[in-house]
Amino acid sequence: MKVKRFFAQSMAEALRQVREQMGPEAVILSNRRVDGGVEIVTALDYDENMARQRLGSSVGESTNGSRLAELQAEQHRRLEDELGRSRERIREVREKRSVSGSRNNGANPIDAGPSLADKVFGGSEMALEDPVSSGSDYSGELAQMRAEISSLRDLVSANRGSQPEKTAVNAVQQRLAERLQEFGLGHELAGSLSRRHRAGRLEDGWKQSLKMLAAGVKTARAEWAEEGGVYALVGPTGSGKTTTIGKLAAHYVLRHGADSLALVTTDRYRVAAHEQLFVFGRILNVPVRVVDETHSLDDILDELSDRHLVLIDTAGLTSTDKGYEEQLTELARSHHRIRTHLVVSATSQPRIMKSVWHCYKMANLTGCVMTKIDEALTLGESLGFVMETGLPVAYYTDGQKIPEDLHHAESIPLVRLAVERLKKLQQQEAVAVS
Numbered sequence: 001m002k003v004k005r006f007f008a009q010s011m012a013e014a015l016r017q018v019r020e021q022m023g024p025e026a027v028i029l030s031n032r033r034v035d036g037g038v039e040i041v042t043a044l045d046y047d048e049n050m051a052r053q054r055l056g057s058s059v060g061e062s063t064n065g066s067r068l069a070e071l072q073a074e075q076h077r078r079l080e081d082e083l084g085r086s087r088e089r090i091r092e093v094r095e096k097r098s099v100s101g102s103r104n105n106g107a108n109p110i111d112a113g114p115s116l117a118d119k120v121f122g123g124s125e126m127a128l129e130d131p132v133s134s135g136s137d138y139s140g141e142l143a144q145m146r147a148e149i150s151s152l153r154d155l156v157s158a159n160r161g162s163q164p165e166k167t168a169v170n171a172v173q174q175r176l177a178e179r180l181q182e183f184g185l186g187h188e189l190a191g192s193l194s195r196r197h198r199a200g201r202l203e204d205g206w207k208q209s210l211k212m213l214a215a216g217v218k219t220a221r222a223e224w225a226e227e228g229g230v231y232a233l234v235g236p237t238g239s240g241k242t243t244t245i246g247k248l249a250a251h252y253v254l255r256h257g258a259d260s261l262a263l264v265t266t267d268r269y270r271v272a273a274h275e276q277l278f279v280f281g282r283i284l285n286v287p288v289r290v291v292d293e294t295h296s297l298d299d300i301l302d303e304l305s306d307r308h309l310v311l312i313d314t315a316g317l318t319s320t321d322k323g324y325e326e327q328l329t330e331l332a333r334s335h336h337r338i339r340t341h342l343v344v345s346a347t348s349q350p351r352i353m354k355s356v357w358h359c360y361k362m363a364n365l366t367g368c369v370m371t372k373i374d375e376a377l378t379l380g381e382s383l384g385f386v387m388e389t390g391l392p393v394a395y396y397t398d399g400q401k402i403p404e405d406l407h408h409a410e411s412i413p414l415v416r417l418a419v420e421r422l423k424k425l426q427q428q429e430a431v432a433v434s
């Protein structure tokens with residue numbers, strides 16, 4: 001669907017232009033009197049469904065065809081006006097730049113030619129494309145212009161100071177730090193990553209930072225089912241411990257059968273705490289054992305020592321709850337080798353993640369499981385958390401489906417996923433703004 005606006009002194013003249021440029025098939029979306037004549041907005045291959053999609057929440061089911069056409073024309077006008085303003089801003093920035101460039105004897109290190117937007121946003125494997133929706137004929141052009149404006153702004157500020165080179169680096173570092181924070185990293189980590197980028201373009205710094213992140217995010221080498229052993233999941237109530245155990249157990253049974261697997265719960269603190277685990281046990285035909293006054297964790301693990309894999313579910317107790325210390329020391333002091341993993345929801349605020357880690361680290365944490373990746377707007381918070389705590393990520397989960405929504409974690413795909421998530425968020429924001 002191609003939309004175009006025409007101006008002319010008279011309606012007849014406007015219609016002639018439409019016929020000439022758009023052909024006889026063009027549909028008139030709106031016409032109105034404007035200063036000095038008339039304005040017509042037309043469309044080729046007009047499609048009501050597509051128009052509805054483009055207009056999104058601004059149209060309801062009941063919006064009729066002619067109102068829809070008017071709205072489409074309005075949106076087109078708005079975009080075109082914005083495009084005009086963008087052009088104007090670019091012209092201003094370029095003028096400023098050429099003034100300050102001539103002050104610096106023309107020693108401008110970077111070419112600000114028309115392909116600058118491509119250089120800023122394109123070309124790199126993990127680079128972010130500009131997120132503006134492709135729903136409109138103008139969005140691509142607008143996106144390119146916005147990119148161009150922001151990069152030109154850097155050039156202007158770079159040329160303004162008395163130490164042009166130093167300022168240029170700082171400006172790029174500043175933008176890199178901003179992008180990393182948008183990605184979800186905390187202020188400090190974003191700052192320290194961006195400061196490592198000492199020279200070069202923003203896009204190179206972005207790639208370098210993502211590589212550093214991928215290198216800093218540790219992951220578990222082997223899958224638990226292959227490695228075997230005793231694994232416990234700790235973490236706050238609702239973080240997804242029991243569901244993750246259900247997913248792990250179902251995966252295991254599908255691949256290896258039920259005979260060499262057992263489930264254990266240390267949650268004897270809440271009424272009906274084990275019900276969900278017992279349900280998994282029944283469905284999968286796997287035994288479920290409960291640690292209580294008469295059965296210590298070590299006793300139970302002794303009994304299960306012939307099992308290849310034992311998964312322990314725990315109560316999400318916090319430091320103020322009765323039994324908090326008892327449960328964690330039980331895990332830490334066991335004579336069995338228990339690999340205790342912290343279950344962290346990717347939707348938690350970074351500060352909460354940190355406090356959860358402080359709360360559970362006395363259990364001798366070996367690693368972590370990231371849950372609810374599907375619900376997180378950005379994933380930088382989770383990556384920053386695992387980078388800062390050094391906890392290797394064993395698995396991540398991205399939904400409630402058992403067992404599909406469980407994935408063995410690998411650092412590069414995780415970082416890629418986080419980049420994808422940022423793109424998606426930016427696209428949604430761009431659609432909301434347009």
Ligand SMILES: Nc1nc2c(ncn2[C@@H]2O[C@H](COP(=O)(O)OP(=O)(O)O)[C@@H](O)[C@H]2O)c(=O)[nH]1
Pocket residue numbers: 235236237238239240241242243244316371372373374375397398399400405
């Ligand atoms: N969207 C989403 N929900 C999840 C995920 N993992 C668990 N949940 C849901 O989170 C809620 C709490 O999970 P649960 O396993 O009972 O948490 P626990 O208290 O730590 O054992 C349940 O409704 C789960 O279905 C996930 O990866 N994505």
Ligand SMILES: [Mg+2]
Pocket residue numbers: 241242243
């Ligand atoms: Mg639970």
